[in-house]
Amino acid sequence: VEAGRRSHWGWGHDAARPSGDALDGLAGLLSARFGEPATVRAPVPLEDVELPPSRVAPPSSLARLCRADPYERCLHHYGRSFRDVLRGSRGEFPHPPDLVAYPETEEDVVALLEWCSQAGIAALPYGGGSSVVGGVEPLVGDGFRGVVTLDLSRLAGVVELDRRSLAARVRAGTFGPALEDALRREGLTFRHFPQSFEFSTVGGWIATRSGGHFATRYTHVDDLLEAVRLVGPAGVLETRRVPASGAGPAPERLVLGSEGALGVVTEAWLRVRPRPDARARATLRFGSVERAVEAVRALAQSGLEPANCRLLDPAEALVGGAGDGSTAVVLVGFEAAGRPVGALLDAALEVVADHGAVVAEREVLDPPARAASGTALVTDSGSAGAPGAAPSGGGGGGAGPAGAAEAWRRSFLGAPYVRDALVLCGAVCETFETAVTWDRFEALDEAVRQAAAAAFAEATGGRGSVTCRFTHVYPDGPAPYYTVVAPGRAGAELEQWQVVKEACSDALLAAGGTITHHHAVGRDHLRWYLAERPPAFGAVLAAAKKLLDPAGVCNPGVLVPLA
Numbered sequence: 001v002e003a004g005r006r007s008h009w010g011w012g013h014d015a016a017r018p019s020g021d022a023l024d025g026l027a028g029l030l031s032a033r034f035g036e037p038a039t040v041r042a043p044v045p046l047e048d049v050e051l052p053p054s055r056v057a058p059p060s061s062l063a064r065l066c067r068a069d070p071y072e073r074c075l076h077h078y079g080r081s082f083r084d085v086l087r088g089s090r091g092e093f094p095h096p097p098d099l100v101a102y103p104e105t106e107e108d109v110v111a112l113l114e115w116c117s118q119a120g121i122a123a124l125p126y127g128g129g130s131s132v133v134g135g136v137e138p139l140v141g142d143g144f145r146g147v148v149t150l151d152l153s154r155l156a157g158v159v160e161l162d163r164r165s166l167a168a169r170v171r172a173g174t175f176g177p178a179l180e181d182a183l184r185r186e187g188l189t190f191r192h193f194p195q196s197f198e199f200s201t202v203g204g205w206i207a208t209r210s211g212g213h214f215a216t217r218y219t220h221v222d223d224l225l226e227a228v229r230l231v232g233p234a235g236v237l238e239t240r241r242v243p244a245s246g247a248g249p250a251p252e253r254l255v256l257g258s259e260g261a262l263g264v265v266t267e268a269w270l271r272v273r274p275r276p277d278a279r280a281r282a283t284l285r286f287g288s289v290e291r292a293v294e295a296v297r298a299l300a301q302s303g304l305e306p307a308n309c310r311l312l313d314p315a316e317a318l319v320g321g322a323g324d325g326s327t328a329v330v331l332v333g334f335e336a337a338g339r340p341v342g343a344l345l346d347a348a349l350e351v352v353a354d355h356g357a358v359v360a361e362r363e364v365l366d367p368p369a370r371a372a373s374g375t376a377l378v379t380d381s382g383s384a385g386a387p388g389a390a391p392s393g394g395g396g397g398g399a400g401p402a403g404a405a406e407a408w409r410r411s412f413l414g415a416p417y418v419r420d421a422l423v424l425c426g427a428v429c430e431t432f433e434t435a436v437t438w439d440r441f442e443a444l445d446e447a448v449r450q451a452a453a454a455a456f457a458e459a460t461g462g463r464g465s466v467t468c469r470f471t472h473v474y475p476d477g478p479a480p481y482y483t484v485v486a487p488g489r490a491g492a493e494l495e496q497w498q499v500v501k502e503a504c505s506d507a508l509l510a511a512g513g514t515i516t517h518h519h520a521v522g523r524d525h526l527r528w529y530l531a532e533r534p535p536a537f538g539a540v541l542a543a544a545k546k547l548l549d550p551a552g553v554c555n556p557g558v559l560v561p562l563a
């Protein structure tokens, strides 16, 4: 995060993006795949971007926290969805925040919210800006004098550690790598690795109920949150530090997923754990997706609770380097601190054997004490390895560099840069995700693929691909995650994507899924969220907002529709 300034339009740092021959190569692949010439477009440089003038000035007491230069206003204009990256790379920044404020203390947050409430200015909390659902875009209607984005990145750090209870008090603006660096020094980890880990924050995770490393059981940040503190214009909501409670509806559940609409999360107590030093994982291949689905269902219902359990359809496996495109692949992994987990993997392999699994790779790393007595890393090929240093947020369960699983993990971590490069090559390229019960999965998958095909016929000349993986699995259903790539028509990519997005989102809801398993609601999913949530709950949420944010300035238009 500290290494230079972040791109004002795309993921991460510009220097890390494919360029030159790599970009041309990508355009060549696109042309070959869709039979249309793909040309590479250069992103519009910041100097050429025209911005509307800032409409508000901060009071002198807050001026030291506020910035209004073009870089800050562009950086905070969008999240990092396909639509965001496309518009940003075209130099389109029509409604930037008027000011970007960097609160350094909770008192600063209180003062900024007070000023915004009194002056009729919308206040948008901002963590890492990795939202893919329009959560940080200042589209707040006409009812406000201006927009101030509250960038929480200076309200950061691990401020207290309760070793005995394994919990850490962490400020909201702490980015993933900074959190893990601080915990690593104590032999601990939070082990929450969304794919956006590098450029997203603790507060953002809580506000969006992000999904992380664990494919079963502790899938969302919800499960790792002990207590939370939210500052709203009308006061503070702080929940009690307890391991569990049956005292009425859980107050932290009001804050989880609140997406900045109720106020600013300033800090939280997070459940941490000793760093795992024992891992076991396998790469499994299946003759058909149907058999792989049944195998994963059996695993999810076995009670074994693997840390990693990812199903990749053949095309997804091919793109990620985990397969040759002819078979579905399942990556399964276990991990623990101080005790071996090889027996758990063996039990999992027994479960999937009945479903025709072929074990392509198997790897076991015992904890150091056992390693010293001679049972170090054992792989089928007999080679030794060490745990990967990079987060294994969705890859091979955190174990060493096994071929297919490691290839897939690397591709997973580099994917956001490749996505941006595809956008520059003219592709329509985006993901969407859901969760559904097992009894409805096949029908939902079929409906999504049909909806996408019909949308391609309407919008992209019938050309486009849809691939699927399961990011998380539960005893009662999977969380399917779809990736769409289609050739764009220069200048019409937004409209083309909108056709696909609407068709697929309608299909998800009609087939019994949710509009999002972990990407959140933001502005982009509001329509489907309103259809999905019980109307009475919507009224309760609106009442809660009225109470905590009487002037309605906190991220207007998110979760509660604009008046």
Ligand SMILES: Cc1cc2nc3c(=O)[nH]c(=O)nc-3n(C[C@H](O)[C@H](O)[C@H](O)COP(=O)(O)OP(=O)(O)OC[C@H]3O[C@@H](n4cnc5c(N)ncnc54)[C@H](O)[C@@H]3O)c2cc1C
Binding pocket: 079, 080, 081, 124, 125, 126, 127, 128, 129, 130, 131, 132, 135, 136, 152, 172, 173, 193, 194, 195, 196, 199, 200, 201, 202, 203, 204, 205, 206, 207, 208, 209, 210, 211, 212, 258, 259, 260, 261, 263, 264, 265, 266, 416, 518, 519, 520, 522, 555, 558
């Ligand atoms: C390439 C890529 C990969 C991704 N992978 C994953 C993934 O694996 N799992 C996943 O769950 N999501 C993923 N996302 C989505 C996104 O990273 C998550 O939603 C993440 O939790 C957002 O965190 P952030 O700090 O970037 O929040 P932001 O994007 O800054 O904000 C998101 C929302 O939270 C609110 N918010 C932020 N901070 C606070 C705060 N302190 N108090 C109150 N409200 C706040 C904002 O107002 C906004 O509504 C991915 C996104 C990208 C671009």
